[in-house]
Amino acid sequence: MITLTEENYIKAIYHLGNNGANTVNTNAIAEAMETKASSVTDMIKKLSDKNYADYKKYQGVTLTEEGKFVAINIIRKHRLWEVFLVEKLNFSWDEVHEVAEHLEHIKSEKLINQLDAFLEFPKHDPHGDPIPDKEGNFQYIDKIILAKSELGAVYKCVGVDDSSSSFLKYLDSNKIALGSVITIKHKEPYDNSIKIELEDREIVVSQNVAKNLYVKKV
Amino acid sequence: MITLTEENYIKAIYHLGNNGANTVNTNAIAEAMETKASSVTDMIKKLSDKNYADYKKYQGVTLTEEGKFVAINIIRKHRLWEVFLVEKLNFSWDEVHEVAEHLEHIKSEKLINQLDAFLEFPKHDPHGDPIPDKEGNFQYIDKIILAKSELGAVYKCVGVDDSSSSFLKYLDSNKIALGSVITIKHKEPYDNSIKIELEDREIVVSQNVAKNLYVKKV
């Protein structure tokens, strides 16, 4: 039996360690989970005992294959629920994360696989992140951050790195959505802001925005 | 803040006390929750401290108005999720209860109200039980158990008292569903079994079945 808390730690370790690739520090986990380092140490030991993580004192932690599988499954559930909330229940993309944070812990294979089918097997969540399939497979999109775009080139918006409500609301108010096609009109060296063309209008976005919006060449 | 465990106790007290009307005993709660009487006493004290229940030592417990409101809200969520699972995710009516037991604790007003709208404001769950609206209002159907039916009269099946998987599967295998119309052909005094006519066929159901199936005169 795996507890809700254990699941949240495993997911945090997975994300912090670049999809389970790198070792993760105690303090990084503590910050992500909004808890204290001592609590993290205790939990890491437990995850290690239960074979979800490899851990050597003072050396950080990595997920085992079993741990990665758990993480991917929670992420699958999280993202499918987000799609459901947006597509079927009229949530906006800045409202879904918090609710999905709870729904992701509901344990029923049938529930999640039927939900997947009901949503017609979506490949991406409302923020552009890939949704793993039943077996845990998923592909990354070949995307870059807007900050690294080339002058004059044409891109499509495909994801966000920052899923905070304030950033998503900023995009909404500027009518930038996933799928929007943009042209790079000017890259300002002084403050790294970027002027982009969007359908009928041109807007200037800050470096901050440019670093958190993923685009793909079209 | 109300915990998941507190919610489950409140719901149990509500159901055991006939929708919050009667006093409920410690042992009855212990049996329903599959826990020990001593644990129940502790929890009752807490619910009383938090003003969800009225409690006098050795005298049993009743829900306060606040407690009843909490109970009705959990029941609303439970039953809406059951409808969702059957209508949208192709669950059968004997599979939904267990999953709904978990989904009922997800805390989001918007989620449940949008789900209600998405399902087009259903009035009954898959077992024929009424679904409270946003304000907590709901009506009972004017129903009786099949055991109390009159010879020769025509009834419609409108609900079940026993939602156990085995009973529901029994009904499925005998093609008895909510909405089925039946005629009472014979009431056997010896073992209280009842012969009923259903569309094209006649079957005999035991007293056990007759006591757990709700019907309404048509």
Next chain:
DNA sequence: AAATATTTTTAGACAAATCTAAATTTTATT
């Protein structure tokens, strides 16, 4: 009404997840 049985509560302990404060190890700086 006294004795017995049943129900309920209390006392004390335990596991899970957290915290603070102190101790230890590792890393960075002089």
Next chain:
DNA sequence: AATAAAATTTAGATTTGTCTAAAAATATTT
């Protein structure tokens, strides 16, 4: 290489929900 700083772990408490065993209150029999 020694010292200072930062990160991590340990020790000991706390809260929530549970348990067993014993005590107390209530209900049932005789």
